[in-house]
Amino acid sequence: MILRVVNPNTTASMTGLIGRAARAAASPGTVVEAVNPATGPVSIESHYDEALAVPGLLAEIARGEADGYVVACFGDPGLDAARELARGPVIGIAEAAMHAASFLGRGFSVVTTLARTTGRAWDLARAYGFGERCRGVHSCEIPVLELETDPAARSVITQKCRRALETDGSDAIVLGCAGMADLCAEISAVIGAPVVDGVAAATVFTESLVRLGLSTGKHGEFARPPAKPYTGLLSPWSVARSSARS
Template sequence: MRITLINPNTSRAMTAKIAAAAREVAGPGVEIAAVCPETGPAAIESHVDEAFAAVAIVRLIEDDIAAGGSDAYVIACFGDPGLDAARELVDVPVIGIAEAAMHVATLSGRHFAVVTTLSRTLGRARDLLARYGMGEACVSLVGSGIPVLDLEDTASTSFERIAALAADEVAAGADVIVLGCAGMTDLCHALTARVGVPVVDGVGAAVGLAATMVRMRVGTSKRDEYAPPPRAAVTV
């Protein structure tokens, strides 16, 4: 089984980190590939960035299909950009890390909190909560003020900031913490140890869900909405 992770920003370091986290959860018999685009934003931190990310994901999946395709795809960006578009392109599972993290969080406790990067991304997270039916289960969304790429450069400082915010949420009633950025994946186990409740990283969750669906032989439904798109007349 081959699962391809798509990091829609251009950071190769983050792509490598995400792949490592995925391999830790994948289990035996699952091959992990990880790709990112050559051009575009180095981090996805705005709605404008998400617009470019969605197009990058479409193109990377088309490239992967041309090269033989994968058994499942994971979109490794917490805004789940391009998720619906990707599902139109294939009949295998496509999982976003935000949806994966949110679903798994509800299996671990009753009330999760999301700790993410810049507060300007909370609107997108709120829209995803609503779409996935998680509005009641999520008791708080909090921005740390840490830009995505700073997670790469100053991990120790970021860890303390994120740990403090997570601990505040636990004190206020959250019994599970969800990490709101793929770039936080390497902080997960240390945070669990620090805050004393389960901390959920969407990358591992998405890989596990994708592998489960492959073994269940459940892919993306091709009935109507996710059927191959009718792209008859594209001017290039």
């Protein structure tokens, strides 16, 4: 089974981290392809960043076929479009993490990077049906690319997780950034509660769907998009078509 895990930003070190997290979660037989687009923002911290990241992300989805796909940014950018393009199942890491946390109790809290992204996290929670299970979305005010370099990041995030658990009366924590993937086990051990990393969760859930032969329903909204010209773009559609279908 081939799983393509797409980091929608262009920072290779983060793609590396994401790939390691996905491989650690995947079954022995699964090949994880961790990739990122050639163009787009180096990190995704605004609606604008998301918008500019999506075309590159979709090119990675469309480039040759895999058995399943993970969109590895907590805003789940381009998820609906990716489902239209791909034949195999596609899961976003916010989606996966929230689903996983829902299996672990009655409520969960999200701990994320910047306050300006909390609106998007709430949007997703409500869209996925978890508007009541999601008890709070808390930010650490650590920019995405400083997660790896800021020596205080670990302790700030751990502290936030502990407080979120108490304030919200939650049963589990969801880490709200692909860049936090490697902190999961450590924080869980410290706070004594389940902590969910979306990269790992999306990896195992996508594997699960592939194993069951389940993929996006293709007779309605998520059918392949109608073919048409894309002015000034390198015919992304015919590319996608040929590569993803061949």
